[in-house]
Amino acid sequence: xxxxxxxxxxxxxxxxxxKWRRMxxxxxxxxxxxxxxxxxxxxxxxxxxxxxxxxxxxxxCQSKPELRHCNSLLDKMGEYEVQSDEDRKSFGMQxxxxxxxxxxxxxxxxxxxxxxxxxxQSMYFERxxxxxxxxxxxxxxxxxxxxxxxxxxxxxxxxxxxVRASGKMYACKKLEKTHMKKRRxxxxxxxxxxxxxxxxxxxVVSLAYAYETKQSLCLVLSIMNGGDxxxxxxxxxxxxxxxxxxxxxxxxxxxxxHHLHQRNIVYRDLKPENILLDDNGHIRISDLGLAVKLSxxxxxxxxxxxxxxxxxxxxxxxxxxxxPDWWGLGxxxxxxxxxxxxxxxxxxxxxAKEMERRIxxxxxxxxxxxxxxxxxFCRSLLTKDPRQRLGCRRCGVEGVKSxxxxxxxxxxxLDAGVIEPPFKPNVHTLSTHTC
Numbered sequence: 001x002x003x004x005x006x007x008x009x010x011x012x013x014x015x016x017x018x019k020w021r022r023m024x025x026x027x028x029x030x031x032x033x034x035x036x037x038x039x040x041x042x043x044x045x046x047x048x049x050x051x052x053x054x055x056x057x058x059x060x061c062q063s064k065p066e067l068r069h070c071n072s073l074l075d076k077m078g079e080y081e082v083q084s085d086e087d088r089k090s091f092g093m094q095x096x097x098x099x100x101x102x103x104x105x106x107x108x109x110x111x112x113x114x115x116x117x118x119x120x121q122s123m124y125f126e127r128x129x130x131x132x133x134x135x136x137x138x139x140x141x142x143x144x145x146x147x148x149x150x151x152x153x154x155x156x157x158x159x160x161x162x163v164r165a166s167g168k169m170y171a172c173k174k175l176e177k178t179h180m181k182k183r184r185x186x187x188x189x190x191x192x193x194x195x196x197x198x199x200x201x202x203x204v205v206s207l208a209y210a211y212e213t214k215q216s217l218c219l220v221l222s223i224m225n226g227g228d229x230x231x232x233x234x235x236x237x238x239x240x241x242x243x244x245x246x247x248x249x250x251x252x253x254x255x256x257x258h259h260l261h262q263r264n265i266v267y268r269d270l271k272p273e274n275i276l277l278d279d280n281g282h283i284r285i286s287d288l289g290l291a292v293k294l295s296x297x298x299x300x301x302x303x304x305x306x307x308x309x310x311x312x313x314x315x316x317x318x319x320x321x322x323x324p325d326w327w328g329l330g331x332x333x334x335x336x337x338x339x340x341x342x343x344x345x346x347x348x349x350x351x352a353k354e355m356e357r358r359i360x361x362x363x364x365x366x367x368x369x370x371x372x373x374x375x376x377f378c379r380s381l382l383t384k385d386p387r388q389r390l391g392c393r394r395c396g397v398e399g400v401k402s403x404x405x406x407x408x409x410x411x412x413x414l415d416a417g418v419i420e421p422p423f424k425p426n427v428h429t430l431s432t433h434t435c
Contacts, residue, residue: 007019012252023137023165024106032129040130041120043112049200058112060124062091067115073107081414111175139211144220148351151306154218155179155189155286160223171223189217195265195288196221202417203256205286223340224284226277229336232274233341239339240369244422246336249275249283251409253329253400258397261322264294268381270310270328271400272335281421286355294321307352308341312360326391326400337369342382360384377405 003286020227040046047057058074061067076095083091119125147160150171156179158360161172175189196207196219229249233241240378241249253275260267269290276286290304299319303310310329313320342364344350364382366375380390380403387393401411413419 011267023143024134026127026130027133029126031132031145032126032133034131035132035136035263039129043108043116044357045117045259046128047111047119048108053128056124056128056131060063060122061111061115061267063124064115064118065244068113079325082413082418084410085263118193133313139217139220141211141213143209143211144170146172150223153164155183161220169223170220173219173221174217176216180213180217185289191291192287193217193219195291195293198263199259199265201256201259202282202415203252203284204288205257205284221286222284224276224278224286225427226318227281228273228277228279229275229332230272232277232425233336233339234346237305241336242370242422243337243374246333247405247409248373248419248422249336250329250333251406251411251414253285253332254397254406255411256283257325257329257413258293260285261397262428263324264297264321265291266294266300266320267291267325267328268314269305269309270325270332271306272332275332277425279425281424282417304347307355310359311386313386315356315359319390320386323386323389325336326381327386329391329400330378333374333381334364334378337374337378338367339369342378363386373404373407377403 003198026257042335046053048054058071061071073095079222080088080091080095141281143164144161147162149159150160152158156174156176159172159174160169164434175185178190180186183321185411193207193210200206205224206222207219208222209218211218211220233239253270257267257270262280265288267285267288267290269287270285274285274287275283277283284325285314292300292302294300299321302320305324305328309328309331311320311324314324340346341356343355343362364378366378370378374415377390381400383389391397393399395402410419
């Protein structure tokens with residue numbers, strides 16, 4: 001969002017508000033004692049999973065001469081994970097020669113002992129509690145400035161907004177309560193909020209804040225200014241995308257699906273409109289209202305999603321697990337490559353019954369725009385039998401990542417966000433289509 005060209009509602013068009021910066025002031029540590037008594041003091045959740053907790057624990061270790069080498073080892077291990085395949089072996093040997101011996105215990109096991117207990121008595125943990133108190137401040141519509149509308153959905157609108165205290169931009173998804181009630185969408189909205197609260201993935205939109213007004217339930221999400229994949233497939237140049245972009249977007253979607261599946265979440269609505277690009281050209285999966293969490297490894301049954309992208313087992317009212325998501329990835333790769341969906345030509349009018357028949361009975365057509373690797377990848381994902389589908393076999397997601405279609409993708413580096421996207425959206429061009 002280019003703020004200089006956007007009308008601002010309140011605040012005079014300024015960025016960070018000095019008045020609202022008071023929200024970011026840390027409370028006195030005496031005000032945090034009650035929180036300190038109630039918070040779960042678990043090493044993994046406090047010092048590994050939470051970014052601010054991890055940072056403060058690292059600062060604590062850096063302040064202790066006897067623990068500094070642990071910090072250095074953690075840093076080097078992080079660097080090792082994003083090394084290219086040709087440099088990985090030599091870099092690993094450097095780590096072994098510098099840090100490791102047969103007597104060295106597991107690093108996190110060591111840090112979770114006496115060092116963690118010392119950390120809990122330090123000023124760094126007090127600072128962590130202050131951060132937690134700031135996080136718990138009430139959020140209302142007055143926390144944000146509102147800018148232009150980014151788009152409309154079935155239950156409301158999406159607006160660009162800015163946190164008054166920090167100046168950071170987000171997308172505010174306003175779900176109108178009257179529309180949700182008429183269309184029985186309350187459960188869907190609550191489901192999306194609850195699932196997003198559990199996720200922390202660079203490939204899925206992040207929920208930063210949630211609040212409600214008299215008229216709306218508001219979800220404040222990662223802002224994605226680069227448009228959706230459908231726009232890029234059909235509105236910029238001839239239909240379809242270049243092979244490098246197809247491969248890159250498919251790989252990032254694969255990582256996003258993997259992160260969801262690790263938490264037993266099935267997405268169930270994978271289509272180009274729901275894949276959004278940021279300013280730099282990275283993608284995120286959005287709109288998780290139809291996602292479902294599998295409990296205890298159980299399967300689910302339900303005809304949900306968008307018909308042109310539904311898997312045969314969904315149309316057939318069968319029980320399923322993660323299989324519809326891998327089918328959706330096959331549809332997505334096909335559409336990005338061919339400039340049309342697998343079972344319907346662009347502009348073709350089909351009845352729902354005919355679309356269902358094609359998905360369940362007919363084979364998709366592959367033309368010369370498909371390389372042999374891309375065709376095999378799509379065929380493997382668009383297998384009618386979910387038990388034989390790529391991603392659903394015994395090798396799981398590793399079978400997808402190791403397919404020749406992804407031979408040029410280093411998934412370790414991709415997961416770390418260090419691979420440069422092959423395309424950077426022109427935000428000015430996009431804004432003329434979305435205003």
